[in-house]
Amino acid sequence: MGTRTQDDRPLAGRVALVAGATRGASRAVAVELGRAGAVVYATGRTTREHRSEVGRPETIEETAELVTAAGGTGIAVPADHLEPGQVEAVVARIERDHGRLDVLVNGLWGGDHLVGFPDAFSRKSWEHDLDADLRILRLGIDSHLITSRHALPLLSRRPGGLVVEMTDGTAGYNARYRGHLAFDLAKYAPIRMAMGLAEELRGVGCSAVSLTPGYLRSEAMLDTYKKVTEETWRDALKEDPHFCISESPAYVGRAVAALAGDPGVSRWNGQSLSSGQLARAYGFTDTDGTQPDAWGYIAALDAGEDPQEADYR
Secondary structure, eight states: OOOOOGOOTTTTTOOOETTTOSSHHHHHHHHHHTHHHTTTEEEEOOOOSSOTTOOOOOOOOHHHHHHHTSSSSSEEEOOOOOOOHHHHHHHHHHHHHHSSSEEEEEEOOOOHHHHHHGGGGSSGGGSOOOHHHHHIIIIIIIIIHHHHHHHHHHHSSSOOEEEEEEEEOOOOHHTTTOOOOOHHHHHHHHHHHHHHHHHHTTTTOOEEEEEEEEBBBHHHHHHHTOOSSSGGGGGGGGGGGGGGGOOOOHHHHHHHHHHTTTTTTGTTTEEEHHHHHHHHHHHOOOOTTTOOOHHHHHHHHTTTOOOOOGGGG
């Protein structure tokens, strides 16, 4: 085996906190940051001893092990990011261990089980369960605010820090109503947070962006399609032809790694970005060598066109 060079590890010496790294896009972000050489603190509520309300089996310990296996240093830290004291303790540990924080990825969510896909989208907001909607806002908005409040004093100590607010949808797509009021608010808020944080961080030489994956082949999504796997995902096209434009979680992970390793990342400050957009800007691909552009595909559908898979991969 050959020795990895500094060029293979552009984030060596950098420290990242991926909040909500238990599964899906945020797990992949943690792994790809590790592949680039970073120390990655992976936080979340599901551990090998405790399962969160989401009810899925993936754990933060697994995420940390994947980060380390990829070439980084993965550190699992259980934390509920709706509890300010727990988040403060995570940041204090990072400060004790390394005295720096270079990348904060706010990938917190865990509210899909409360949304009620797809039935709730056909009902008015006043017909929804209010407690569920308020929990969605707590998970999708409050957790991000709490995490930023405690992490940014450390991140902003030195120039070059990066905050990535993960969401579902671009600023353009989310400008239209998503059909579920609480979900709409929860997914538009990170875009506004990134815009606001970009202004606040500009003066200390740091940057903030919002980032969305496309049609994500998360663990839960693959399970939805009759237990297809990442290797057999195309079998799901029989049920959903538009799944052709889906992407692996690694794709958006590579997008974050590209941003974190870019010395000119400030040019994106405050912007709403997508994995497909950044793939074309930085030249990375998905695991199958393609560059899917799910949001371009969706825009074509919305315009009444019949998009062809080849045009968006």
